[in-house]
Amino acid sequence: WSGAALVATENAPKGKRAWCGTFPQLGAPIGFIIANGVFLIINFALPHPDGAAQRSEEFLSWGWRVPFLFSAVMVIVGLWVRLKLVESETFTKAEKTGAIRRFPLGEVIRKHWWQLILGTFIMLATYVLFYLMTSFTLSYGTKATLEGAEQAAQTSGAPFDAATYVPGLGFGYTDFVIMQIIGVVFFGIFTLLSGPIADAVGRRTLLMWVTGGIAVFGLTFNVFLLPQVDPKFTGALVQAFLVFGFMLMGATFGPMGAILPELFPTNVRYTGSAISYNVSSILGAALAPIVAVALWATAGGEPWLVGIYLSASAVLTFVSLWLSKETKDVDYESNIGAGSEASAR
Numbered sequence: 565w566s567g568a569a570l571v572a573t574e575n576a577p578k579g580k581r582a583w584c585g586t587f588p589q590l591g592a593p594i595g596f597i598i599a600n601g602v603f604l605i606i607n608f609a610l611p612h613p614d615g616a617a618q619r620s621e622e623f624l625s626w627g628w629r630v631p632f633l634f635s636a637v638m639v640i641v642g643l644w645v646r647l648k649l650v651e652s653e654t655f656t657k658a659e660k661t662g663a664i665r666r667f668p669l670g671e672v673i674r675k676h677w678w679q680l681i682l683g684t685f686i687m688l689a690t691y692v693l694f695y696l697m698t699s700f701t702l703s704y705g706t707k708a709t710l711e712g713a714e715q716a717a718q719t720s721g722a723p724f725d726a727a728t729y730v731p732g733l734g735f736g737y738t739d740f741v742i743m744q745i746i747g748v749v750f751f752g753i754f755t756l757l758s759g760p761i762a763d764a765v766g767r768r769t770l771l772m773w774v775t776g777g778i779a780v781f782g783l784t785f786n787v788f789l790l791p792q793v794d795p796k797f798t799g800a801l802v803q804a805f806l807v808f809g810f811m812l813m814g815a816t817f818g819p820m821g822a823i824l825p826e827l828f829p830t831n832v833r834y835t836g837s838a839i840s841y842n843v844s845s846i847l848g849a850a851l852a853p854i855v856a857v858a859l860w861a862t863a864g865g866e867p868w869l870v871g872i873y874l875s876a877s878a879v880l881t882f883v884s885l886w887l888s889k890e891t892k893d894v895d896y897e898s899n900i901g902a903g904s905e906a907s908a909r
Contacts, residue, residue, distance in 0.1 A: 566838035569821045571649060574896060582767060582892070583759030585821030592817065593752035593810075596698070600741050602631045607738060672832040672839065679827040683840025684847065685884035686771070686823065689778050690816045691848025692877040696870065697809045698744065700856040701789075704867060705740040705802065707732025709791060731865040733791055733798065743799075747806030754814025759822075767823040768890045772882060774815040779878035781812055785871030826891035848877065 568588035576584035610622040672680065708716060710731040717724035735743075762770045788805035792798040820841075828836035852873075859869035 565841055566825070566834050569825055569837065570834055573822055573825050579763055580759075581826075582762035582819050582822040585825075586755050586759035586818040587821075589755050589817050589821050590752060592694070593748045593755060593814070596748045596751075597745055599631060600745055602634065604738055604741060606630055668832045668835040669839075672828065672836045676828055676832060676836055679836060680840055680843075682884050682888045683824050683827050683837065684844045685880050686888065687820060687841060687844035687881075688848045688884075689775055689874070689878040689881035690813070690820060691844055692852045692874055693778055693809065693813050693816070695849050695852040696856055696874055697747070697806065697813060699853040700860075700870060701806065702740060702744065703732070703853075703857065704789065704860060705733045705735045705743075706737050707734070709734040710865070729865075730861045733789070733802065735799075735802075743803050743806055746803065747810040750807050751810035751814045751817075754811045755818040756814075758815045758818030762819040762822060763892065766890045766892045767819045767826070768885055768888060768892075771816060771819055771823065772885045774812060775878050775882045775885060778812050778816065779875045779882065781809060782871040782873070782875030782878060785867040785874075789867045823891055826894045827888075830896065 565588065568591075569585060572584045572588050573581045606627050607623045610627055708731065710726060710729060712734045713729055713731065714724055714726065716722075758770065758774075784805075788801045792801065824837040824840055825833050827840070855873055856870045859873055860867060863869040
């Protein structure tokens with residue numbers, strides 16, 4: 565990710581760094597739509613004895629492997645693009661001055677540890693939101709309701725304990741994935757829109773407003789995600805939830821392509837932004853699905869504790885943004901950093 569973000573931002577025209585930084589970010593919504601779209605096409609093409617809303621036995625046994633074979637083409641395209649890339653003028657100038665470190669990890673930890681901490685927590689709410697909107701909502705949305713699980717147990721003759729069962733909304737798998745794809749379209753749109761806004765008002769200003777919105781959004785989980793008497797009304801509320809959530813996701817994810825690299829000077833920009841991004845992925849992305857499922861069960865099948873978890877992560881991000889400085893006017897040419905001889909960052 566950091567390499568793509570630096571290629572975009574270090575080659576960006578003056579005043580358009582955040583806008584250019586949104587283009588690598590588009591890989592997430594575009595990838596989600598293409599990947600899940602291919603899965604849906606293959607699933608629909610296979611026999612469905614239980615109805616098209618569910619995954620077929622053929623899909624579960626071997627059909628899911630087919631998209632991974634197609635992904636080999638993208639690997640080849642990605643390799644070709646990377647081989648054609650050249651270093652940015654900003655990095656080349658820094659290299660000529662001897663500012664680029666041979667071992668940038670020690671440099672960034674020793675001299676830029678505060679920026680590492682800020683960058684990690686600035687990204688935290690983004691990761692938590694993304695994995696709640698994709699992984700958790702899919703699990704919660706497609707798990708059977710209490711009534712549906714009881715009926716299925718009666719039909720199959722299997723034992724069923726209503727007291728320990730953690731219910732969901734009971735949507736069909738393919739139906740819910742389509743609803744997610746609709747939401748992700750707004751993810752992509754707001755990713756692009758966030759760039760020019762961040763260039764105009766500043767990354768910190770925009771992200772503080774959006775992060776505040778994420779904190780409020782976390783308090784609405786029980787408003788949107790509880791079953792209603794009318795299933796159509798439930799579907800409308802869930803679709804609205806997905807659209808709102810992915811709009812916020814785009815608005816917070818887009819500027820990250822600019823703000824994380826801008827926290828660090830050129831000689832450690834790649835390393836610093838990469839560490840912040842990936843440590844945040846451990847704290848946010850890796851833990852979010854596990855924590856969410858545990859909180860879902862703790863609340864007896866209601867999602868309100870999951871929303872509180874999202875709001876708490878947004879508070880941490882908001883504090884990190886408040887402690888940081890605005891980076892939109894950072895001059896990449898002058899912000900090289902002191903260093904020595906060899907070229908690595």
